[in-house]
Amino acid sequence: MNGMPTLDQYLVLSAILFAIGTAGVFVRRNVITILLSIEIMLNAVNLTFVAFGRALGSSDGQIIVFFVMTVAAAEAAVGLAIVIALFRHRQSLDPDTFTLLKW
Amino acid sequence: MTIDVIPFYLFGAVAVVASLLVIAQRSPIYSVLLLIASFGALSGLYVLLDAPFVAVIQIIVYAGAIMVLFLFVVMLLNAPHEETEEDLAREAGSRPRSASSGLKVFGVVLAALFVVELGWALTRRGGGAFPGRPVTSVAAIGLSLFTDYAFAFEVTSVLILVAMVGAVVLAHREPAGGNAHWGEGGSQGGPPE
Numbered sequence: 001m002n003g004m005p006t007l008d009q010y011l012v013l014s015a016i017l018f019a020i021g022t023a024g025v026f027v028r029r030n031v032i033t034i035l036l037s038i039e040i041m042l043n044a045v046n047l048t049f050v051a052f053g054r055a056l057g058s059s060d061g062q063i064i065v066f067f068v069m070t071v072a073a074a075e076a077a078v079g080l081a082i083v084i085a086l087f088r089h090r091q092s093l094d095p096d097t098f099t100l101l102k103w
Numbered sequence: 104m105t106i107d108v109i110p111f112y113l114f115g116a117v118a119v120v121a122s123l124l125v126i127a128q129r130s131p132i133y134s135v136l137l138l139i140a141s142f143g144a145l146s147g148l149y150v151l152l153d154a155p156f157v158a159v160i161q162i163i164v165y166a167g168a169i170m171v172l173f174l175f176v177v178m179l180l181n182a183p184h185e186e187t188e189e190d191l192a193r194e195a196g197s198r199p200r201s202a203s204s205g206l207k208v209f210g211v212v213l214a215a216l217f218v219v220e221l222g223w224a225l226t227r228r229g230g231g232a233f234p235g236r237p238v239t240s241v242a243a244i245g246l247s248l249f250t251d252y253a254f255a256f257e258v259t260s261v262l263i264l265v266a267m268v269g270a271v272v273l274a275h276r277e278p279a280g281g282n283a284h285w286g287e288g289g290s291q292g293g294p295p296e
Binding site: 004006007008009010011012013014015016018019022023024026027028032033036037039043046047051053054057058059060061062063066067069070073074075076077080081082084085087088093 | 107108111115118119122123125126128131134135138141142145148149151152153154156157160161164165168169172173176177179180206207209210211213214215217218221222225226233234236237238243244247248252255259262263265266267269270271272273274276
């Protein structure tokens with residue numbers, strides 16, 4: 001408890017954030033909120049990468065975070081485009097209404 | 104050695120509480136704004152971890168670009184609030200609702216399992232205080248990015264291009280009765296069911 005926080009504290013915080021994102025994906029019934037929960041999970045993983053990179057004294061963790069952010073941006077763009085297309089067809093954001101592929 | 108524990112708990116608490124509120128919110132616009140607060144707190148944690156480059160990128164790219172994209176879409180779609188359980192019960196109809204509540208219980212249990220499991224697995228190596236000196240300089244990161252990770256960097260640019268084209272194609276509105284090159288045509292865009 002003296003001085004700097006340890007690696008374990010960062011990792012536990014990251015686990016909590018990841019679990020919050022997981023719960024959000026299952027609990028919410030709004031496609032946009034589900035996408036936001038996925039962003040929470042990506043950020044929890046980013047925190048793990050940076051913490052481990054700091055613990056190992058290398059810059060690789062920060063570079064991986066750079067790539068994760070790029071992929072997250074691509075995912076957000078495509079995901080939101082799909083949301084717009086779905087909303088145009090169904091006038092709803094409830095994932096339970098998207099049952100076209102269900103039989 | 105300075106007392107870094109206090110800002111750690113401060114930023115950590117803000118991140119966790121804001122993320123919980125993102126999930127607890129029924130209105131998507133508040134969820135997006137709270138997620139920006141959560142990202143700000145995470146940025147503070149990156150500063151504590153001696154990663155100022157990641158902290159700045161977090162603010163600029165995540166809070167500045169990606170979340171604004173979300174905000175645009177929420178406002179574009181007129182942000183319909185999520186239906187409450189009462190609304191759904193009133194217009195119950197044929198849709199089975201029991202599966203949804205079971206799914207929620209499953210999600211919460213899975214989240215609790217993740218906290219225990221990830222916390223246990225990640226902290227098994229017994230990481231204490233950080234040894235060694237951190238890599239904080241942007242020059243070192245850039246050097247590594249453009250030498251060791253040059254191929255991944257180039258692939259990333261292709262990924263962004265594909266995502267951009269894909270987003271345009273997916274969100275493209277067909278002209279009514281026009282010549283549709285892809286999709287199922289724009290003539291049947293009426294309200295469903």
